[in-house]
Amino acid sequence: MSSGPTLRMEQIEKRFGATIALAGVSLQAAPGRIHALIGENGAGKSTLMKILSGALQPDAGTMTLGDRPYAPADCRAARRAGVAMIYQELSLAPHLSVIENVLLGDLPRRGPLVDWPAARAAAAEALEAVGRPDLPLDAPVRQLSVAAQQIVEIARGIATGARTLVLDEPTSSLTREDTAHLFALLKRLRARGYAIIYISHFLEEVLELSDSYTVLRDGRRVATGTTADATIDGLVAEMVGRSMDALYPHRGQRTPGETLLELQSLSGTVKPTDASLVLRRGEVLGIAGLVGAGRTELIRTVFGLDPIRTGTVRIAGTSLRPSPDRAWARGVGLLSEDRKGEGLAGGMSLADNLTLPALRDLTRFGWLQTGRQEADTRDWIEQLAIRARDPRQAVTELSGGNQQKVALARLLQARVDVLLLDEPTRGIDIGSKAQIYELIDRLAVGDPDRGVPPKAILVVSSYLPELLGLCDRIGVMTRGRLSPIQSRADLDEQQIMRIATDSGEAA
Amino acid sequence: MKLRVRNWIRALGPLLGLIVVWCLFAGLTSEDAFTRWSNQRLMLVQTAVVGTAAVGATLIIIAGGIDLSVGSTIAVATMVIALLLRAETGPTLAAGGGVAGGLLVGLVIGALVIGHAGRVAAGVLACVLTWWLTPHLGLGGGCLVGLLGGGITWALSDRLLGRVPLSPFIVTLGLWGALRGLAKGLGDNQPIYPPGQTWLNGLMSEGSGGLTALLPSGVWVMLVVAAVFALVLARTRFGRHVFAIGSNEETARLCGIRVDLNKVVLYALAGGCAGLAGVLQFSFLSMGDPTTAQGYELKVIAAVVIGGASLTGGEGSIRGTLVGALLMTVVDNGCTKLGLDNWVQEIVTGAIIVGAVTLDQLRHRK
Numbered sequence: 111m112s113s114g115p116t117l118r119m120e121q122i123e124k125r126f127g128a129t130i131a132l133a134g135v136s137l138q139a140a141p142g143r144i145h146a147l148i149g150e151n152g153a154g155k156s157t158l159m160k161i162l163s164g165a166l167q168p169d170a171g172t173m174t175l176g177d178r179p180y181a182p183a184d185c186r187a188a189r190r191a192g193v194a195m196i197y198q199e200l201s202l203a204p205h206l207s208v209i210e211n212v213l214l215g216d217l218p219r220r221g222p223l224v225d226w227p228a229a230r231a232a233a234a235e236a237l238e239a240v241g242r243p244d245l246p247l248d249a250p251v252r253q254l255s256v257a258a259q260q261i262v263e264i265a266r267g268i269a270t271g272a273r274t275l276v277l278d279e280p281t282s283s284l285t286r287e288d289t290a291h292l293f294a295l296l297k298r299l300r301a302r303g304y305a306i307i308y309i310s311h312f313l314e315e316v317l318e319l320s321d322s323y324t325v326l327r328d329g330r331r332v333a334t335g336t337t338a339d340a341t342i343d344g345l346v347a348e349m350v351g352r353s354m355d356a357l358y359p360h361r362g363q364r365t366p367g368e369t370l371l372e373l374q375s376l377s378g379t380v381k382p383t384d385a386s387l388v389l390r391r392g393e394v395l396g397i398a399g400l401v402g403a404g405r406t407e408l409i410r411t412v413f414g415l416d417p418i419r420t421g422t423v424r425i426a427g428t429s430l431r432p433s434p435d436r437a438w439a440r441g442v443g444l445l446s447e448d449r450k451g452e453g454l455a456g457g458m459s460l461a462d463n464l465t466l467p468a469l470r471d472l473t474r475f476g477w478l479q480t481g482r483q484e485a486d487t488r489d490w491i492e493q494l495a496i497r498a499r500d501p502r503q504a505v506t507e508l509s510g511g512n513q514q515k516v517a518l519a520r521l522l523q524a525r526v527d528v529l530l531l532d533e534p535t536r537g538i539d540i541g542s543k544a545q546i547y548e549l550i551d552r553l554a555v556g557d558p559d560r561g562v563p564p565k566a567i568l569v570v571s572s573y574l575p576e577l578l579g580l581c582d583r584i585g586v587m588t589r590g591r592l593s594p595i596q597s598r599a600d601l602d603e604q605q606i607m608r609i610a611t612d613s614g615e616a617a
Numbered sequence: 618m619k620l621r622v623r624n625w626i627r628a629l630g631p632l633l634g635l636i637v638v639w640c641l642f643a644g645l646t647s648e649d650a651f652t653r654w655s656n657q658r659l660m661l662v663q664t665a666v667v668g669t670a671a672v673g674a675t676l677i678i679i680a681g682g683i684d685l686s687v688g689s690t691i692a693v694a695t696m697v698i699a700l701l702l703r704a705e706t707g708p709t710l711a712a713g714g715g716v717a718g719g720l721l722v723g724l725v726i727g728a729l730v731i732g733h734a735g736r737v738a739a740g741v742l743a744c745v746l747t748w749w750l751t752p753h754l755g756l757g758g759g760c761l762v763g764l765l766g767g768g769i770t771w772a773l774s775d776r777l778l779g780r781v782p783l784s785p786f787i788v789t790l791g792l793w794g795a796l797r798g799l800a801k802g803l804g805d806n807q808p809i810y811p812p813g814q815t816w817l818n819g820l821m822s823e824g825s826g827g828l829t830a831l832l833p834s835g836v837w838v839m840l841v842v843a844a845v846f847a848l849v850l851a852r853t854r855f856g857r858h859v860f861a862i863g864s865n866e867e868t869a870r871l872c873g874i875r876v877d878l879n880k881v882v883l884y885a886l887a888g889g890c891a892g893l894a895g896v897l898q899f900s901f902l903s904m905g906d907p908t909t910a911q912g913y914e915l916k917v918i919a920a921v922v923i924g925g926a927s928l929t930g931g932e933g934s935i936r937g938t939l940v941g942a943l944l945m946t947v948v949d950n951g952c953t954k955l956g957l958d959n960w961v962q963e964i965v966t967g968a969i970i971v972g973a974v975t976l977d978q979l980r981h982r983k
Contacts (some may be wrong), residue, residue: 415870415871434870434871434872434873434874435873435874435875436873437873438872438873439873444871446867446871448867451865451867452865452867452868452871453868453871454865454868455860455861455864455865455868455869455931456864456865456931457860457863457864457865457931457932458860458861458864458931462857462860462861463868466857466861466868466869466872466874467872467873469854469857469858470854473853473854476853476854477852477853478851478852478853478854478856478857480851480852520872
């Protein structure tokens with residue numbers, strides 16, 4: 111089989127409003143080579159891949175495929191040009207058969223009808239090419255394992271004549287055995303002249319599989335080279351190598367008090383597995399880890415939003431059977447990572463959103479005192495510098511940063527002692543970020559003059575500088591497991607990254 | 618300031634529509650056939666049944682649900698009332714029975730929606746067994762076997778099925794048919810004519826003194842129910858929870874609202890409203906009629922939607938719903954007064970529903 115064309119991306123730029131997602135990134139994928147693309151969460155990998163697949167258009171820069179310009183207007187155009195994306199979240203039609211999924215949008219026809227014998231032959235051929243002729247052609251794909259579904263997706267790429275394959279975190283939900291099979295397949299495809307771009311967090315995989323690599327950080331290409339010359343330590347340093355910004359507050363004097371939250375061997379249905387930690391009053395504890403490591407599941411399990419399988423949660427010494435209403439009642443509040451989907455009720459007013467868990471405090475003889483509700487809301491608008499016109503304003507009219515402040519104020523209004531904060535600064539502007547950091551520090555210190563005791567705060571974040579800047583102690587999650595919690599002073603970004611990427615403990 | 622103005626326009630939107638349509642008919646009809654007070658009173662009376670049921674449906678729709686079984690529930694309620702009157706229970710108890718019947722239907726809907734199909738089946742089985750065996754074993758024996766059978770099914774379904782949440786559309790589509798069947802079964806396929814007259818028969822006609830001289834008590838029933846529920850929605854924790862559930866169920870759960878419990882309560886309350894609407898319908902008919910109130914479920918939904926509620930939940934108001942219900946009556950009544958055929962009314966009503974929602978969508982697009 112002849113080799114395909116070389117894909118070149120040159121000086122790609124992309125902005126979203128004031129945020130620069132990509133600042134002149136170049137990337138090259140040659141036939142018969144596997145090129146690894148690595149970087150932290152938010153480094154710009156997915157934006158770059160969306161541009162490659164036609165889902166986004168670059169603001170500047172050029173792309174060529176072989177000697178022809180390549181500028182896909184949408185995903186279909188990309189596929190026609192021979193670029194196939196295999197996403198982490200599979201994009202198969204779960205109820206349709208393997209045949210239909212392999213040939214989706216491209217079923218052979220005879221007149222107006224589907225030519226099923228031809229379709230069967232074409233699908234079988236594609237499965238043969240990916241080394242899995244054993245997959246049942248007529249079974250709906252939802253009956254297959256995740257690994258097999260991924261193979262179907264690769265087969266689809268090959269069946270549509272793609273010569274460039276892009277795989278986005280393909281192993282994050284695979285077992286080690288399936289991962290080995292996938293690697294064998296990718297190496298076979300490489301030998302047959304396919305150009306492969308492989309995106310992964312797991313650096314050992316990158317070293318094992320790829321021929322060359324590119325590291326993205328903050329939307330820039332910070333390193334590129336031959337994998338044979340690279341080391342894990344070197345890659346980690348490239349991924350995180352940036353100085354701490356001046357964003358983080360000057361820390362107040364935190365004095366850890368009594369234990370407020372204690373987890374003993376907590377396990378959920380899938381994640382977390384066997385997580386234990388102790389969180390004390392006046393302390394900020396960080397949970398680091400890559401997306402999908404189980405950090406969100408951990409705090410959702412504590413809060414009773416995800417079912418608990420084994421283990422116990424204790425609040426201030428007494429055990430809690432987790433459920434959101436009991437958690438709020440016991441002084442535990444959760445800030446969701448998904449502001450739009452879960453955190454806020456978009457159609458409702460600022461005041462309603464802010465007071466929802468604590469409406470009981472605002473009722474007298476069963477009647478809601480709307481005046482007090484509005485007064486309390488105004489109070490928080492002032493204290494947290496929320497830019498809003500009116501407590502009765504719909505919360506969706508606010509900017510992301512101000513919405514996040516409303517979501518946070520909800521915990522304060524409910525006067526919780528334990529704050530579980532999931533990605534507290536996701537998708538908000540720098541100014542609001544700094545304010546939220548300052549607020550977290552203030553809450554951990556408390557205000558003895560006004561009789562405000564310190565709070566116990568657990569922060570989940572994908573952004574390491576944020577955790578290192580805020581936290582007293584940090585635990586790292588990898589594939590559902592929580593590492594022993596260590597003092598922040600004993601950790602740096604490289605060490606955390608090494609644990610998170612499963613590259614062995616720090617030497 | 619701008620916010621205030623927009624909120625006012627929003628609250629007044631349906632009302633403005635009602636006034637425009639009313640004025641239109643007032644201008645088109647000759648003399649005072651449409652505008653005279655007795656006709657206004659008639660229109661209010663004509664609105665009472667749909668309006669009362671729609672108050673409950675507003676709750677459901679705000680919470681993001683739907684109820685297609687309202688018409689059938691009303692029919693069941695009229696049958697229950699007639700049966701109770703025939704058994705000489707007295708009108709108050711009979712009316713209470715009608716409302717309780719609606720409440721029970723609502724409870725069943727709620728239980729099915731939150732996933733207790735197995736438990737509902739167990740309850741139904743217990744009732745059927747008791748009813749079937751009582752003639753053979755006596756009341757005590759029948760109850761015993763019924764409870765036993767139901768209890769075993771309950772325990773088994775909890776163990777084997779667990780929770781199976783269902784969409785309210787499907788649940789109430791099923792009950793739409795099943796309750797109509799139940800209504801027919803209660804009267805052996807015949808209407809039931811209770812003996813004699815009670816105050817129940819006079820709810821929809823004017824009384825001799827006091828408030829009922831102004832408006833029939835059935836209209837007052839609708840207005841009081843509406844006022845109570847408007848207050849509940851605006852000023853109680855439960856009311857805010859209903860909005861939160863409809864606006865974003867995940868947020869509601871996150872904020873510690875017991876979503877399932879609230880859903881059961883609100884479906885039960887809405888069922889109670891439908892039962893009360895059944896009392897008013899009985900007063901109209903003076904009999905239990907298993908085929909009455911056909912298609913009312915859609916009239917009720919139309920009233921709620923014209924009133925500015927969103928079928929995706931989180932929005933709606935009792936005031937809007939009442940205006941929506943009145944708007945449809947005004948169109949019916951006005952067309953009749955103009956001597957227009959029934960088919961014209963139906964087309965006009967349909968156009969108003971689509972038009973009202975279109976305007977509502979436009980308003981949402983800032």
